[in-house]
Amino acid sequence: MILSYTGYSDKIIDFFASADPELDAGNIKRAGESMLYNRAYNYITKIDIQDEYHIKIMFQEANSKLEKALNQSLSYFESEEEYEKCAILKKYLDFLNFSS
16 A cells, blocks of 8 residues: 555646646645555554464565555654654564564
8 A cells, every 4th residue: 555655646646736736736745645654554553463363464464565664654653753653663563573
């Protein structure tokens, strides 16, 4: 979700900004990022690292893309000064033995 958005978001924002020059592309980008990272965070926090099935799936999916997405989320919430979310994301990174 996060990696897909970062790959095409600038193209979409540029498209809308060129269609209507009065649109504030910066505001659109900030709103889109907020929606993206908060939705992804909502999904991430549904993972229970005490549940054997969740643990199994997490380690099956633990790769550089997951690490990158978690680190991007961590950076976003640091920039927004939402440190409680940062702590939870860091817990997942540490659990998967990713360095951040």
